[in-house]
Amino acid sequence: MATQTPDSPAAAPAARDAERTRSEILAVATREFADKGFAGARVDEIAAKTRTTKRMIYYYFDGKEGLYISALEQAYTGIRALEQQVDVEHLDPAEAIRRLAALTFDHHESHPDFIRLVSIENIHYARHIARSEILAGLANPALDALSRILERGRAAGQFRDDVDPIDVHMMISAFCVFRTANRYTFSAIFKRDMLDPARRDHYRTMISDLVLEYLTAGR
Amino acid sequence: MATQTPDSPAAAPAARDAERTRSEILAVATREFADKGFAGARVDEIAAKTRTTKRMIYYYFDGKEGLYISALEQAYTGIRALEQQVDVEHLDPAEAIRRLAALTFDHHESHPDFIRLVSIENIHYARHIARSEILAGLANPALDALSRILERGRAAGQFRDDVDPIDVHMMISAFCVFRTANRYTFSAIFKRDMLDPARRDHYRTMISDLVLEYLTAGR
DNA sequence: CGTATAACTAACTAACTAGTACATACATTG
DNA sequence: CAATGTATGTACTAGTTAGTTAGTTATACG
Numbered sequence A, B: 001m002a003t004q005t006p007d008s009p010a011a012a013p014a015a016r017d018a019e020r021t022r023s024e025i026l027a028v029a030t031r032e033f034a035d036k037g038f039a040g041a042r043v044d045e046i047a048a049k050t051r052t053t054k055r056m057i058y059y060y061f062d063g064k065e066g067l068y069i070s071a072l073e074q075a076y077t078g079i080r081a082l083e084q085q086v087d088v089e090h091l092d093p094a095e096a097i098r099r100l101a102a103l104t105f106d107h108h109e110s111h112p113d114f115i116r117l118v119s120i121e122n123i124h125y126a127r128h129i130a131r132s133e134i135l136a137g138l139a140n141p142a143l144d145a146l147s148r149i150l151e152r153g154r155a156a157g158q159f160r161d162d163v164d165p166i167d168v169h170m171m172i173s174a175f176c177v178f179r180t181a182n183r184y185t186f187s188a189i190f191k192r193d194m195l196d197p198a199r200r201d202h203y204r205t206m207i208s209d210l211v212l213e214y215l216t217a218g219r
Numbered sequence C: 001c002g003t004a005t006a007a008c009t010a011a012c013t014a015a016c017t018a019g020t021a022c023a024t025a026c027a028t029t030g
Numbered sequence D: 001c002a003a004t005g006t007a008t009g010t011a012c013t014a015g016t017t018a019g020t021t022a023g024t025t026a027t028a029c030g
Helices: A018-040 A043-048 A054-061 A064-085 A093-110 A112-123 A127-131 A141-155 A165-181 A183-190 A197-215 B018-040 B043-048 B054-061 B064-085 B093-110 B112-123 B127-131 B141-155 B165-181 B183-190 B197-215
Strands: none
Touching (some): A018 A043, A018 A064, A018 A112, A043 A064, A054 A064, A064 A127, A064 A141, A093 A112, A093 A165, A093 A197, A112 B112, A112 B183, A127 B183, A141 A165, A165 A197, A165 B165, A165 B183, A183 B112, A183 B165, A197 B197, B018 B043, B018 B054, B018 B112, B054 B064, B064 B112, B064 B127, B093 B112, B093 B141, B165 B183, B165 B197
């Protein structure tokens, strides 16, 4: 009798809490997969870094691949939720573009794990996204917002009329993703850390300028 | 005696050819590492896809990591050699930028394995580049060419005078790398293949326009 | 209060995986 | 043509690794 510590306040086994166990596994797994990739991450190590055991990974996520997909889903739904909150309808079109670009810039900078998971998923030819029902049909609020901004900008004669929202989204993403995703090789070759805080504002402004000069070209 | 086939013309063991063996291993390894990442690639499988044995990998490359580094070195020296050949000194600055951007665009499109290796190396925090003497001190001819173009453009009053060559290189790289590296997740989410040949010219022109509008802004 | 079920643990296993020991054949050179 | 080093192949091994088996404990609920 009394295998467990009687009543120790600190080292209590945290009782039973399915949700806490599940989310702790997911949080640790996200870090591990983002750090080492799908093949490089170790199920045993993920388990060791939680307060539970490996068996629970199989209990809740059905295996390594299921866990990886869940981590991806959580990361993507996170940025989608952020995008949903953005309200740029009341802003001048140019200012709205700036706001949207800055949002992407800030998100990517503060969520390197997300960017790394995306890189890793591309190495896997987006095979897991295709397999996930959640991710395959996830709407893109930022794209809708962008479409409306471009529409307004065109109507006001401020923006050129031959640009596609997806292309604009791509320009912004390319810049912001590259800065985070390719930070290490870039720094090794050019001896310049693109994430250096001293240069942060410079790049943050640059992406807006770049896109806006393009959108307003000849006007 | 006579363990080997006496004289069969087709299935001859290709005699002995150290250079051929070495380069065949390297070619197969490049494909495997680019396809599956460092942790995902299998030494046994690389060996099986060559006409030699696993033993030779250890003989020539000293192990999995040595092989991976050699593959990286080969990929990087390839693009550096290409850049060395580019001659844009005789062109109008704007046209020179277009030429340079197109060169990057074309190279990245036709060398997806290189782009994938770069992504993979970033997942590994560029640890292997740092370790490689060849890669750590590799000059960047494209950057020198770009510096001279910008200089000329500034002198002619065509370009703004507050841009850094590394930043311009980054804009071009970001766009071209993103298009190839993030092709799969982008396509899964936006249902648009950025490498579709029908859209190729569109994107190829777009990156030049984007950079040039920025460089000539307000002029 | 006792029992069904959800939450959880420890120990095990079969398959894999990077790397090695050992043997040997070929080619070059004196 | 002997001998010496380079190039190559076979078989093996020690350590991992994803996944499983066989349970135990806590909690909710009648």
